[in-house]
Amino acid sequence: KAGVTQTPRYLIKTRGQQVTLSCSPISGHRSVSWYQQTPGQGLQFLFEYFSETQRNKGNFPGRFSGRQFSNSRSEMNVSTLELGDSALYLCASSLAPSGQETQYFGPGTRLLVL
Amino acid sequence: QKEVEQNSGPLSVPEGAIASLNCTYSDRVSQSFFWYRQYSGKSPELIMSIYSNGDKEDGRFTAQLNKASQYVSLLIRDSQPSDSATYLCAVTGSARQLTFGSGTQLTVLP
Numbered sequence: 047k048a049g050v051t052q053t054p055r056y057l058i059k060t061r062g063q064q065v066t067l068s069c070s071p072i073s074g075h076r077s078v079s080w081y082q083q084t085p086g087q088g089l090q091f092l093f094e095y096f097s098e099t100q101r102n103k104g105n106f107p108g109r110f111s112g113r114q115f116s117n118s119r120s121e122m123n124v125s126t127l128e129l130g131d132s133a134l135y136l137c138a139s140s141l142a143p144s145g146q147e148t149q150y151f152g153p154g155t156r157l158l159v160l
Numbered sequence: 161q162k163e164v165e166q167n168s169g170p171l172s173v174p175e176g177a178i179a180s181l182n183c184t185y186s187d188r189v190s191q192s193f194f195w196y197r198q199y200s201g202k203s204p205e206l207i208m209s210i211y212s213n214g215d216k217e218d219g220r221f222t223a224q225l226n227k228a229s230q231y232v233s234l235l236i237r238d239s240q241p242s243d244s245a246t247y248l249c250a251v252t253g254s255a256r257q258l259t260f261g262s263g264t265q266l267t268v269l270p
Contacts, residue, residue: 071269079257079258081260088211088260088261088262088263089204089248089260090260091257091258091259092238094257101256102255102256102257104257136203137203137256143256144252144256144258145191145252145256145257145258148194148206148209149206149258150206151196151203151204151205152203153202153203156201
């Protein structure tokens with residue numbers, strides 16, 4: 047069974063631009079969670095989607111948004127990029143909402159904001 | 161107080177020794193506990209999950225959970241250089257989301 051895939055793997059943007067990242071979960075998984083990982087803050091939860099509905103949201107500004115499609119694929123968008131948004135963005139999928147099931151991570155998208 | 165705390169390390173052990181990684185959490189209603197391993201430049205991969213008090217063994221890995229003390233640990237027996245990585249403790253609490261500790265960097269010396 048194929049694992050979680052994320053595209054693109056690497057991205058360079060400039061301040062003020064916006065970016066969209068994509069995540070395809072493991073086949074059959076309906077829950078997708080997004081995390082931001084930085085050396086200073088570690089792994090921080092952004093949001094979780096289950097059956098196209100945002101189930102939970104972390105403590106990030108409204109510039110960070112996401113959505114999930116009927117095939118469980120998910121996208122996250124960051125608008126008006128700031129230098130501090132440079133990070134590894136990880137997507138994880140699970141069969142059921144994250145509180146009940148193990149999450150499996152994708153390879154991540156490394157975003158550099160200049 | 162952080163919700164999930166780990167010794168930041170770094171922790172160094174000689175090859176063949178037992179590596180002990182510790183984690184405490186603040187949310188008393190936490191029900192699910194996970195250990196992930198993350199190699200440099202890679203994404204986290206699941207090593208162990210544990211849901212009830214006591215020990216759970218899988219090969220060279222043993223997870224220990226004590227809900228009364230709000231403490232979870234990971235023991236790695238017969239440590240190998242390939243075990244050198246950052247180990248992340250993750251807990252699902254009342255917020256129904258997975259919260260990670262900052263990780264412990266482990267180096268196994270040949």
